[in-house]
Amino acid sequence: MKTTVDPSQIESLVRLAIARALGEPVPNAVDTPKLVVSISARHIHLTDEHVEKLFGKGKKLTPEKNLYQDGFYAAAEQVMIVGPRRRMLPNVRVLGPTRKASQVELAHTDAISLGIDAPVRHSGDIAGTPGCVLVGPAGAVELHEGVIRAARHVHMGPKDCAYYGVKNGDMMSLVVKSPQCSVVFEDLLVREDKAAKLEVHIDTDEGNACDLDHATLVELRKQQPCKCQEH
Structure with a gap:
């Protein structure tokens, strides 16, 4: 009979053996952490200044749904993204809280539909990336950089x-x-x-x-x- 060994079980046993050899406290059991895999759809992060320009003076983001990570949420506010040649993606969700720099995160197919050559970058690494225009109910903001495909x-x-x-x-x-x-x-x-x-x-x-x-x-x-x- 063929036996399948879970790699995570082997790792747990090795860690326990090392802990015993070093004289460190050994837990009664090593629990496998709960793993959540989330699909991150297109979304936008905004600065406080851009929130006011897009949604009105004195406006703050309205938390609508909490995300899995504590303290982060999907806001009620949405904007339209306008790319080159006026290609558009409407109703793109804003995530909160606000940030120091506005950032647009798209999938590759989103970027293609907008006509934007968005590079794969980690969040916050936006130097030298393409920009776009954001349109809200109270105004518009032109981003000179900040459009990425999130790594x-x-x-x-x-x-x-x-x-x-x-x-x-x-x-x-x-x-x-x-x-x-x-x-x-x-x-x-x-x-x-x-x-x-x-x-x-x-x-x-x-x-x-x-x-x-x-x-x-x-x-x-x-x-x-x-x-x-x-x-």
Whole structure:
């Protein structure tokens, strides 16, 4: 009879053996952290100044739905994105709270429909990126930069990082097994924060590619160096 060994169980056993060898306290059990994989649809982050320009003087974002990460929410406010040659995407959700710089996050298909050559960047890394025009009920804002395709990433707390043996800035792989659509996503950036809950963010194109809604297995793995680097 063929036996299948869960890699996470092996990692847990190795950690326990190391802890015992070092004389460190050994927990009664090592629980696998709850893994959430979320599809991040097109959205916008705004500065306080741009909120007022788009929605009216003195206007603040109106929290409508809390996101999985504590303190973050989808606002009731929406805007239209206008790209080159006046191509438009209406009703794009604003996420809160506000930020120091406005940023538009799109999937590749969104960027194509707008006629924008948006690069893959991590959130906040917007220097030299394309811009667009945002149109709200009270006015418009021209962004000279800030349109990106958000690079996939994983939010982790300190305990999650310890469990997987990674640290902030490391890369991980996400295994998604779906009928006829199994995919391994590499280069997930680890974003560690004391308040973070374990959550992977991929965009709508990536979610559709792996048929995430019908996935039978999702698993995080520490990314290993390419074997070709050994030659």
